[in-house]
Structures are given as C-alpha cells and as structure tokens.
Amino acid sequence: MRQKAKVEKYDAPAGGWGSLNALAHVLTQEEVAILGSEILLKQNKPDGYMCVSCSWAKPAKPRPFEFCENGAKATAWEITRKTVTPEFFAQHTLTELRTWSDHQLEEQGRLTMPMRYDRASDKYLPVDWDEAFRHIGTELNRLDPRSVVMYTSGRASLEASYMYQLFGRMYGTNNFPDSSNMCHESTSVALPEVIGVPVGTVLLQDFEATDCIFFFGHNTTTNAPRMLHPLQEAAQRGVPIVTFNPLRERGLERFVNPQNPVQMIAGGTRISSQYYQVRVGGDAAAITGICKWVIEADDLARANGSPRIVDAAFIDQHTSGFEEFAAFCRTQGWEEIERASGLSRMALREAANTYMAANAVIANYGMGITQHKHGVETTKMIVNLLLLRGNIGKPGAGISPIRGHSNVQGQRTVGISEKTKLVPLDKLAELYGFEPPRWDGLSTVDSCEGILKGRVRGFVSLGGNFLRAVPERSLMEPAWSDLRLSVQIATKLNRTHIVPGEITYLLPCLGRIEIDRQASGPQAVSMEDSTACIHGSRGQRRPVAEQLLSEPAVIASLAKATLKANPKIDWDAWTADYSRVRDAIEHTYPDQFKDFNTRMFEPGGFPRPLAARERKWKTPSGKANFTVPKSAFAPPRESDGIYELMTMRADGQFNTTIYTEDDRFRGIKGSRYVVFMNPADMESDGLKSGDTVTLVTEADDGVARSLSELQVVPYGIPRRSIAAYYPECNVLVPLWHYAEGSKVPAAKSIPVRLFKDVPPEIIDAGEASISAL
Numbered sequence: 156m157r158q159k160a161k162v163e164k165y166d167a168p169a170g171g172w173g174s175l176n177a178l179a180h181v182l183t184q185e186e187v188a189i190l191g192s193e194i195l196l197k198q199n200k201p202d203g204y205m206c207v208s209c210s211w212a213k214p215a216k217p218r219p220f221e222f223c224e225n226g227a228k229a230t231a232w233e234i235t236r237k238t239v240t241p242e243f244f245a246q247h248t249l250t251e252l253r254t255w256s257d258h259q260l261e262e263q264g265r266l267t268m269p270m271r272y273d274r275a276s277d278k279y280l281p282v283d284w285d286e287a288f289r290h291i292g293t294e295l296n297r298l299d300p301r302s303v304v305m306y307t308s309g310r311a312s313l314e315a316s317y318m319y320q321l322f323g324r325m326y327g328t329n330n331f332p333d334s335s336n337m338c339h340e341s342t343s344v345a346l347p348e349v350i351g352v353p354v355g356t357v358l359l360q361d362f363e364a365t366d367c368i369f370f371f372g373h374n375t376t377t378n379a380p381r382m383l384h385p386l387q388e389a390a391q392r393g394v395p396i397v398t399f400n401p402l403r404e405r406g407l408e409r410f411v412n413p414q415n416p417v418q419m420i421a422g423g424t425r426i427s428s429q430y431y432q433v434r435v436g437g438d439a440a441a442i443t444g445i446c447k448w449v450i451e452a453d454d455l456a457r458a459n460g461s462p463r464i465v466d467a468a469f470i471d472q473h474t475s476g477f478e479e480f481a482a483f484c485r486t487q488g489w490e491e492i493e494r495a496s497g498l499s500r501m502a503l504r505e506a507a508n509t510y511m512a513a514n515a516v517i518a519n520y521g522m523g524i525t526q527h528k529h530g531v532e533t534t535k536m537i538v539n540l541l542l543l544r545g546n547i548g549k550p551g552a553g554i555s556p557i558r559g560h561s562n563v564q565g566q567r568t569v570g571i572s573e574k575t576k577l578v579p580l581d582k583l584a585e586l587y588g589f590e591p592p593r594w595d596g597l598s599t600v601d602s603c604e605g606i607l608k609g610r611v612r613g614f615v616s617l618g619g620n621f622l623r624a625v626p627e628r629s630l631m632e633p634a635w636s637d638l639r640l641s642v643q644i645a646t647k648l649n650r651t652h653i654v655p656g657e658i659t660y661l662l663p664c665l666g667r668i669e670i671d672r673q674a675s676g677p678q679a680v681s682m683e684d685s686t687a688c689i690h691g692s693r694g695q696r697r698p699v700a701e702q703l704l705s706e707p708a709v710i711a712s713l714a715k716a717t718l719k720a721n722p723k724i725d726w727d728a729w730t731a732d733y734s735r736v737r738d739a740i741e742h743t744y745p746d747q748f749k750d751f752n753t754r755m756f757e758p759g760g761f762p763r764p765l766a767a768r769e770r771k772w773k774t775p776s777g778k779a780n781f782t783v784p785k786s787a788f789a790p791p792r793e794s795d796g797i798y799e800l801m802t803m804r805a806d807g808q809f810n811t812t813i814y815t816e817d818d819r820f821r822g823i824k825g826s827r828y829v830v831f832m833n834p835a836d837m838e839s840d841g842l843k844s845g846d847t848v849t850l851v852t853e854a855d856d857g858v859a860r861s862l863s864e865l866q867v868v869p870y871g872i873p874r875r876s877i878a879a880y881y882p883e884c885n886v887l888v889p890l891w892h893y894a895e896g897s898k899v900p901a902a903k904s905i906p907v908r909l910f911k912d913v914p915p916e917i918i919d920a921g922e923a924s925i926s927a928l
C-alpha cells in the first residue's frame with residue numbers, strides 16, 4: 156500500500172513565508188546551514204556561481220539575494236555533506252537498491268569514489284581512476300562508435316560540453332542526445348524554420364519595456380521562480396499578463412517576494428490579469444481563435460479604411476505566408492475552435508482584445524507546449540500570433556521559450572547535437588585535423604529504440620538520470636541490462652546507476668558550486684541562460700570528497716584513454732586551464748563567442764548575437780514565415796472513456812530528483828502518487844476524493860502500461876484532462892508517442908483509461924516487469 160497524501164487547499168500566494176518554511180525543511184534534511192551564510196549571496200552574481208536549478212536570466216544588477224526557494228534547495232542538495240562511500244556500496248546489492256525510491260537513492264548524499272559493478276556480488280566495488288579510464292577506453296575501442304550513445308543532461312558547462320562532443324566525434328559518433336530532446340527540442344525545430352534562430356529572442360530588459368505578456372504552459376512558481384520578479388514588476392506597472400494553463404498555477408495568480416517585508420505584510424501582487432484554463436493540448440486551437448479575431452478586426456478596418464490592426468508594414472517587409480495564414484484563420488469554425496481549446500469564443504475575444512491593445516508583446520512558454528504530439532506546430536502558432544503585430548525584433552517584444560536545465564541551451568550552442576546540420580563539422584575538421592562522422596546521430600527516442608533493439612551497445616552519460624526520464628520504463632529497464640558498457644558520470648546516486656549493463660562504471664564528479672582547482676589554479680566555467688546570455692561561474696565550496704574529478708578532467712581522461720594522440724589537441728593543457736577550452740570554443744564559433752574569456756563575467760552575461768533580434772531572418776525564404784498548421788486540431792476524445800493525462804513536476808522536485816513528497820502550491824503533502832481530476836468527471840466515474848485508481852495507457856501495440864494506487868484529488872482542471880507526476884508516470888508513456896518533427900516525448904497528453912477496480916492481470920503490469928528484471 157502506498158502512503159496516503161494529505162490534500163489541503165493552498166490559499167496563500169506563491170513566495171512569502173511558505174517559501175521560507177519549505178526551504179528550512181530541505182536545509183535541515185540536508186544538514187547544511189546555508190541561510191545566512193555567504194553561499195547564497197554568491198548565487199547568480201557576476202563574481203559568484205550560477206544556480207544549478209533553472210536557466211532563467213541573471214540580471215546585471217542582481218537583487219541582494221538573487222535566489223529563490225528552489226534554487227536554494229538545489230544548492231543545499233548539491234553541497235550536502237552527506238556522502239555515499241564504498242562502505243555504503245559494500246552493504247547494499249543493486250537488487251536491493253532497486254527497491255528504493257528515487258528520493259531514498261539521492262538522499263544518501265554525494266558520490267565520492269569511482270566504482271565498478273561486480274556481477275558476482277551484485278555490488279559496486281571501488282576502482283582506481285586510471286584503471287577505470289583504461290578499461291573504459293579499451294571497451295569503447297572494441298565497440299562500433301555507431302553503437303555508442305553519449306548522453307548529456309543539461310547541467311554540464313559550455314567547457315565540459317564542448318570537450319565531450321569533440322571527444323565523441325573524434326571517437327566516431329554523432330550520437331549526442333541530450334535532455335533537450337525531451338524538453339525544448341520542439342522549439343529548436345520550430346523556430347529556425349520560422350524565424351531563423353533556434354532560441355528565444357527576448358532579453359531581460361524587454362520585460363521592462365513590454366506592455367503585454369502572454370504565458371503558455373509553464374509552472375513558473377516552481378520551475379523558474381526568479382522569473383516571478385520581472386513578472387511582478389510588469390504587473391505592478393499595469394501590464395496585462397494573459398495566461399493559458401489547464402491548471403490554476405498559484406504563482407501565476409499571486410506572488411509575494413519573500414525577501415520583501417512590505418510585500419510579506421501586504422499579501423502580494425496579482426500576476427495574471429486574465430487566466431484561461433485551456434484544454435490539455437488545446438493551445439493551437441486557442442491561438443487560432445485569437446488570431447481569427449485579430450484577422451477579422453483587421454478585415455473590418457481594411458473595409459472601413461481605418462488604420463490596420465495587423466502591422467502591415469512589418470508583414471510586407473519582413474514576412475511571408477501571411478495571406479495563407481489569414482485565410483486559414485478565416486475558415487476555421489468557432490465551434491471546432493471552442494471544442495478543441497475548451498475555451499469560449501468570447502474568452503478568446505477578450506484575450507485578442509488585450510493582444511491588439513498592446514504595442515509590444517512577449518510570449519513565454521514551457522513544457523505545456525513542447526511536450527505534445529503537435530508541439531512543433533503549436534510553437535509555430537505562437538510565432539504566428541506574434542508576427543501579426545510585428546512582435547519580434549523590437550524592444551519589449553519577442554518569443555521566450557523558458558528552458559529547463561541551467562545550461563541546456565548552451566550545450567546545443569557548442570555542439571551537443573545529434574543533428575549534423577547544427578554542428579560546424581567542417582570547422583572541427585579544420586581545427587583538429589580529423590574527419591568527423593557526417594551521418595545524423597540518435598536522438599533520445601532513437602537511442603531508446605536502439606537500446607530496445609540491441610543496436611546500442613554502449614552508453615556514456617554526462618549527468619542525468621536517463622532511464623528514469625525517458626518513456627517506456629517497463630521495457631527500457633530490462634533492455635538496459637543488455638548493454639555491453641554503461642558509464643555514468645554523476646554527482647548523486649539514481650535509478651540509472653543501479654540498473655547495470657555488462658560492464659558498468661559510476662564516476663563521481665564535482666558539482667558546479669564546488670571549487671574546481673586545476674594546475675593553473677581555481678577554474679571558472681560558463682553557461683548560457685534562457686535569453687542566450689553567457690555567464691561565468693566560479694565554484695565556492697570545498698569539494699565534498701578528495702577523489703572527485705571535474706567533468707572536464709573526466710572527459711579529458713576518457714579521451715586520452717580512448718583516442719590516438721592528436722598533436723592539435725592537448726587534453727592536459729585544457730584540463731589545466733579552462734580558458735584554453737574557451738579559446739577553442741571561440742575559434743570554432745568566432746561570431747558567437749567573440750572575446751569569450753574577457754567578456755564572460757560581464758554583469759548580466761553577454762548576449763550571443765541573434766539575427767532575429769535585428770529582424771534579420773536566417774530562414775530559407777529570408778523572411779519570417781507565417782505557417783498554417785497541418786494537424787494541430789485534435790478534438791477531445793470525450794465519448795470513448797479516454798482521458799488525456801499530463802505528467803508534470805511538483806514543487807518538491809528537480810526533474811527526477813525528489814527533494815520531498817510535497818507539492819505545496821497544489822496543496823499535496825506526503826505522497827506523489829495522486830491524480831488530479833475534474834469533480835464532474837469524478838462524479839460520472841463514481842469516484843470520491845481519496846479513492847485510488849489505476850491508469851492504463853490506451854494503445855494496441857501489445858505492451859502493458861499501467862500504474863495503480865493513484866489517489867484521486869478533485870481539482871480545477873478541464874474535463875477529460877487529468878494530471879499526475881513525472882517521473883512516476885513514465886511507465887505509462889509509449890516510446891512512439893512523441894512530438895512530430897522533434898521527437899520530444901508527448902508527456903503532456905497520454906491517452907489513458909482509468910479504473911477503480913482493476914482486473915488482477917493488469918495491476919501494475921508495468922512495474923511487475925521491472926521488478927522481474
């Protein structure tokens with residue numbers, strides 16, 4: 156039996172005292188005293204370290220405390236003094252550890268020694284670093300580089316990422332999937348086609364100049380809390396904030412800055428001025444409705460000879476495809492739009508009026524847009540909306556994908572990509588005198604498929620928790636054990652580490668907050684935030700264990716152990732002094748990283764040049780492109796008993812890292828095994844609050860996917876939409892259920908059926924096959 160969750164209505168604003176209490180809880184748990192210590196004062200400051208939690212921009216003039224509750228939690232989690240030692244591994248077999256929860260595993264503290272899996276005892280045994288590198292190098296050389304995957308989670312620095320991709324390409328592979336493949340890849344595919352850049356165009360100062368903010372599918376309260384500051388400032392100036400989200404997310408309603416005593420007493424600021432509970436997956440339809448109102452108003456203005464509503468000069472000079480898009484909007488029926496979006500035409504008209512009244516509009520979005528079957532098209536719909544009134548490439552306006560991990564955007568910038576067209580292969584060939592592979596590598600979904608089919612034989616992971624983050628858990632875990640080689644470079648113990656392949660190494664590394672001392676002295680690293688600004692970061696804390704190596708040092712050693720010597724690369728010199736790696740990055744990307752070493756500590760970071768910010772469109776047409784969606788209108792499947800399940804994060808987690816079992820702002824305490832449901836749906840299914848149900852994925856591919864004992868929580872969510880937590884629900888996601896064009900798993904709308912009494916044969920079919928491993 157699972158522990159029951161306590162469900163309480165959360166009425167307080169986001170931030171405020173609750174924030175400080177929740178933080179104090181994690182700090183006590185991690186046995187670190189960081190409140191009031193120097194360490195948090197250094198977070199996100201030009202002379203400090205860049206937070207390891209989210210990727211939100213860091214202002215040039217930081218607040219005295221430029222951190223949030225969740226950033227502080229992430230810091231405490233990383234610099235905890237709890238450690239996992241060889242004695243710990245001597246006490247526990249991996250079979251035993253596989254019965255532990257994600258929280259229990261990471262809670263043990265920081266990894267301290269390189270370890271190798273020993274099949275005879277089913278335990279990890281300590282190993283010498285040199286011996287580990289030598290053995291891994293030998294094994295890599297036995298494998299076909301095409302069968303080896305080199306995964307990156309989004310935390311590694313620009314320096315580590317650049318070295319990693321270079322190592323991999325010299326070894327002979329382009330198999331560089333990363334966490335972005337499960338995250339904003341829909342953005343990276345959509346934006347180049349329509350505006351000619353793969354990333355967002357806004358800068359922090361645009362939030363000061365904007366007069367309207369649209370917000371789609373992001374839980375800012377929990378996942379980018381520092382962003383609530385610019386939003387709050389905008390709201391205080393009277394800027395309308397128009398939010399589309401199936402759930403009423405607390406911080407998008409009211410926010411109190413916990414560091415401001417006056418606000419703590421006054422009860423905070425409203426954030427959203429208009430809040431639309433769109434149906435899960437209904438954004439493309441909602442945006443079509445808004446655009447339809449804009450086009451109709453513009454048609455009327457044209458007929459009357461009044462000033463145009465759309466920015467006709469911008470559209471003429473800068474865009475293509477407007478007429479086709481306008482015709483598409485005119486022909487869409489209101490009934491279909493209402494059904495698909497779950498919003499009334501009058502609600503959409505209200506949103507359109509707010510949009511039309513503004514001169515400079517920013518559109519933000521997160522996983523609620525990208526992790527859908529039509530995530531790429533819906534991203535393009537957001538661009539259509541902005542283009543109508545010239546809202547790209549002018550102050551106070553632009554598109555703002557809110558990225559996930561703290562350097563996930565930057566890794567793609569410096570060559571972590573499975574797509575060869577995104578990597579300057581000729582340049583790498585010229586600089587380092589080798590012939591890089593020219594074939595496209597495997598994305599995350601492709602890698603999973605390769606593992607399932609036995610084509611992938613080796614897996615090297617620079618951070619992350621691949622097995623827990625990917626779909627199709629019940630098939631992936633058993634298949635993973637067939638890998639010949641698994642190499643995990645990590646800070647904390649997680650599920651992926653305890654499902655061994657034939658040869659398995661667990662290599663512990665420094666975290667970003669730790670002082671990274673090399674031959675030339677303490678090193679700095681750098682990252683790129685969500686607004687494409689590059690920041691330097693210096694570790695502040697003494698490393699938790701002596702044997703830890705930095706990520707660049709681990710990568711350099713692996714490269715030396717695997718590759719033939721190359722006179723054009725001195726891996727030792729790069730490890731000794733990371734500024735040389737930055738020089739190499741600058742040589743590879745001279746336009747993007749001009750004077751990298753001298754600019755990396757500029758307050759606020761230095762912005763990479765982005766053509767779209769200057770209204771230069773590096774698209775095939777040379778214009779910004781309006782596009783007509785081909786398939787974005789999925790009608791709700793109301794009649795056949797199917798629910799659309801979205802999987803999302805709670806306040807007490809960072810991805811697969813579970814700090815606590817609570818989700819404070821949604822009023823959940825003590826268990827993550829809950830499912831949020833519309834009370835009317837509960838009634839029609841004969842369910843009461845607190846009943847437990849089983850979810851079974853609707854698919855006829857012969858794979859049993861189910862998760863049972865989920866506690867029903869009545870919640871304000873559109874009918875036929877339900878919500879539950881990632882990663883627990885990953886057992887329900889079919890591998891083939893992904894965004895068209897980007898292959899981002901469609902984790903936000905999984906078709907499921909819901910059972911109160913479950914036939915015994917399907918009870919936890921998914922989990923059963925995992926424990927049978």
Ligand SMILES: Nc1nc2c(c(=O)[nH]1)N[C@H]1C(S)=C(S)[C@@H](COP(=O)(O)OP(=O)(O)OC[C@H]3O[C@@H](n4cnc5c(=O)[nH]c(N)nc54)[C@H](O)[C@@H]3O)O[C@H]1N2
Nearest residue numbers: 225372373374378399435436521522523559560804809810
């Ligand atoms: N503290 C903390 N910070 C984090 C993370 C973390 O786990 N914890 N993770 C980091 C990472 S890697 C990422 S990618 C980001 C993720 O940050 P988010 O993008 O906020 O991701 P989710 O928690 O999955 O929440 C998705 C949001 O979209 C809404 N949503 C779901 N479906 C739809 C839909 O169809 N339409 C609309 N309009 N909305 C929808 C949900 O209600 C929810 O508010 O956060 C990053 N920051």
Ligand SMILES: Nc1nc2c(c(=O)[nH]1)N[C@H]1C(S)=C(S)[C@@H](COP(=O)(O)OP(=O)(O)OC[C@H]3O[C@@H](n4cnc5c(=O)[nH]c(N)nc54)[C@H](O)[C@@H]3O)O[C@H]1N2
Nearest residue numbers: 308334337338618619620624644645647649810811881902
């Ligand atoms: N169903 C469903 N699935 C999802 C999502 C969803 O919303 N729903 N979201 C997707 C998204 S957006 C993402 S980004 C992925 C996340 O997937 P990943 O990025 O693979 O997972 P994380 O949980 O962030 O990885 C946590 C682990 O990283 C390691 N780590 C932490 N810091 C460091 C470091 O500095 N160096 C190294 N080497 N290791 C470190 C620790 O060992 C920790 O256990 O999950 C995806 N999966």
Ligand SMILES: [Mo]
Nearest residue numbers: 334338559560
């Ligand atoms: Mo992410």
